[in-house]
Amino acid sequence: AGRVALVTGASVGIGAAVARVLVQHGMKVVGCARSVDKIEKLAAECQSTGYSGMLIPYKCDLSNEDEILSMFSAIKTLHRGVDVCINNAGLAHAEPLLSGRTEGWRNMLDVNVLALSICTREVYQSLKERNVDDGHIININSMGGHRMVPSADEHFYCATKYAVTALTEGLQQELREAKTHIRATCISPGIVETEFAFRHHRNDPEKAAATYESIKCLKVEDIATAVIYILSAPPHVQIGDLQVRPVEQVS
Ligand code: NJP
Numbered sequence: 001a002g003r004v005a006l007v008t009g010a011s012v013g014i015g016a017a018v019a020r021v022l023v024q025h026g027m028k029v030v031g032c033a034r035s036v037d038k039i040e041k042l043a044a045e046c047q048s049t050g051y052s053g054m055l056i057p058y059k060c061d062l063s064n065e066d067e068i069l070s071m072f073s074a075i076k077t078l079h080r081g082v083d084v085c086i087n088n089a090g091l092a093h094a095e096p097l098l099s100g101r102t103e104g105w106r107n108m109l110d111v112n113v114l115a116l117s118i119c120t121r122e123v124y125q126s127l128k129e130r131n132v133d134d135g136h137i138i139n140i141n142s143m144g145g146h147r148m149v150p151s152a153d154e155h156f157y158c159a160t161k162y163a164v165t166a167l168t169e170g171l172q173q174e175l176r177e178a179k180t181h182i183r184a185t186c187i188s189p190g191i192v193e194t195e196f197a198f199r200h201h202r203n204d205p206e207k208a209a210a211t212y213e214s215i216k217c218l219k220v221e222d223i224a225t226a227v228i229y230i231l232s233a234p235p236h237v238q239i240g241d242l243q244v245r246p247v248e249q250v251s
Pocket of ligand 1: 008033035036060089090091140141144191192193197
């Protein structure tokens with residue numbers, strides 16, 4: 001409670017649920033995305049529910065580094081800095097390696113990998129400047145960041161999530177070497193019931209229907225609960241990678 005959290009991609013889906021639960025736990029949450037109107041609506045809902053924290057909407061296109069850096073300066077001016085960062089924003093375009101558009105690959109790299117890395121660096125610098133030693137960075141990864149999924153449409157997306165696995169492990173190592181108690185974790189969800197999950201299989205409606213009708217998918221709240229679990233762990237506990245998937249999901 002009382003700490004400042006940044007949640008990227010807070011307009012819908014997992015990010016919106018995470019922002020809401022952090023506000024419920026008394027945090028001051030900066031929620032960013034391009035559709036700021038949706039975050040404004042969520043902020044009003046949180047306020048009318050009487051949650052002890054607050055949600056501050058911020059419009060930011062995470063594929064643009066200048067916009068990310070301006071957001072960090074605004075947070076520094078208005079709220080001192082970021083204590084907890086949830087790198088959640090992510091996207092998947094169906095762009096196979098043999099025929100995909102470079103533009104689609106670039107967009108996935110920009111948001112899933114580069115924005116996450118830029119936010120990580122900026123949060124660490126902000127914590128260091130203020131001598132805050134108990135910050136936390138949580139990356140929303142994917143089961144696709146641990147094993148390749150069978151659909152060729154998703155190979156590039158998986159590659160960006162394999163990068164998130166490598167970057168989280170690398171970050172844990174750098175933080176240890178810097179002798180700080182700032183922690184880094186990733187959460188790897190299986191299928192979560194969001195717009196993302198449906199868009200993801202848009203080129204294969206049969207597969208989508210088979211997947212969503214045959215298993216009980218995770219709810220966004222299941223991932224929000226995982227975030228609270230990680231943030232509530234005692235300071236000596238490092239949760240490296242939390243895999244959360246539907247009971248019936250094969251991998
Ligand atoms: O996705 P969705 P989820 N600049 O599409 C934002 C991972 N995951 O909640 O800008 C700024 O509902 C977008 O905001 P807007 C997945 O890889 C999911 O399901 O307004 N923000 C929105 O708030 C991702 O890392 C599943 O369009 C940008 C958010 O990102 C995370 O979970 C399974 C942006 C996306 O909301 C959240 O996914 C899995 C930009 N340029 C991993 N581009 C799953 N759902 O099944 C996008 O393994 N956003």
